[in-house]
């Protein structure tokens with residue numbers, strides 16, 4: 025007997041439960057599946073009406089309850105468990121059914137799963153879902169990749185449940201194979217970069233301007249009403265207000281400065297290296313999480329070395345520079361991530377539309393920001409733009425704020441405040457916008473010690489010199 029439910033979801037953790045309730049809120053009937061009966065019962069209770077939202081621990085009951093072609097989303101941790109679930113579902117499915125992996129799976133895993141399932145007549149989508157638990161419930165940004173024709177079955181549901189930016193859904197078909205997971209991976213790389221920059225500016229304001237938590241809250245809140253408007257700036261302002269429930273004072277001052285990571289930022293950096301696309305603002309954000317993890321060694325080193333005493337800067341001036349430098353370095357970070365996407369698109373045949381990606385990042389996801397509306401327009405004007413920094417509409421934005429990054433990087437260096445995200449963004453810009461770099465010397469050195477040859481500026485060809493000493 026063919027089932028009637030419009031949508032199936034496996035994995036009823038917080039994300040899965042919220043996503044399925046969101047599907048039901050939007051008028052689709054949905055069926056959940058999890059091995060944990062407590063999670064199954066919790067969903068049935070929260071759903072209220074089993075004709076709209078139902079759930080089971082039994083995979084066969086679950087599959088049979090769905091209308092064909094079945095649309096089954098997996099919201100489970102990336103890795104082996106995805107393969108295990110696919111294997112358990114496979115014998116129960118029919119030709120043209122659709123499995124959607126909504127986790128942060130590594131893109132080559134998605135490619136492997138997609139071709140494995142395609143051979144068996146099943147469509148597989150890697151669909152990055154961004155926005156955390158709240159986003160899943162109220163409207164995430166969704167980044168699907170896979171078979172374009174099969175996407176038509178998923179499209180109405182995804183468009184209904186996704187976040188909306190001025191009425192436009194924050195989801196679109198991105199491309200074949202692992203395009204969706206790849207775009208979500210780079211989204212997360214950008215997320216790492218923006219988070220690192222936001223925290224460096226916090227450090228500067230605190231150490232250089234002696235901003236207290238209330239002032240930090242107000243400053244970030246004010247910025248969030250201007251050109252820096254973004255989810256990350258907004259939650260940063262909220263974080264400074266949060267009281268500690270376990271002791272006196274604000275929570276932020278009690279949190280251990282050791283940041284964890286699940287891997288997507290690192291994958292972005294690793295793959296950018298493979299592609300030969302520089303993303304130093306993302307690389308350093310990954311490295312800083314690694315440095316932060318070396319807490320014991322940092323404590324030892326701190327005792328071994330003298331550091332400059334921070335000379336305070338005028339508070340108003342610091343605040344102005346900090347806003348400009350953050351805006352500048354946000355632009356640079358998006359520019360690097362989008363540069364990587366443009367190149368990956370060619371390398372992996374994704375045929376990505378960068379403007380459409382910026383568009384679906386304008387709401388719902390963690391890196392949503394006012395800036396993305398401008399980025400959407402820049403790539404709409406020129407879909408082949410290799411780098412945002414080459415867009416005429418961004419020249420003035422960068423030109424008018426780079427001075428602040430210079431001033432703060434030099435202030436931070438003199439005062440021993442680490443701002444590697446800011447300085448990497450600045451040096452990336454200085455290098456990218458230099459018609460002549462000293463890498464001619466590297467070519468000369470390579471040829472000197474290894475006869476690796478070099479090219480010349482004044483004539484065609486490849487040259488080698490017997491260098492004299």
Ligand code: 6PG
Pocket residue numbers: 128153154155156212215284285286287288289389390
């Ligand atoms: C999102 C986030 C999310 C990610 C967390 C944690 O878009 O909703 O990117 O997918 O899992 O941000 O990532 P880390 O543990 O690596 O910081």
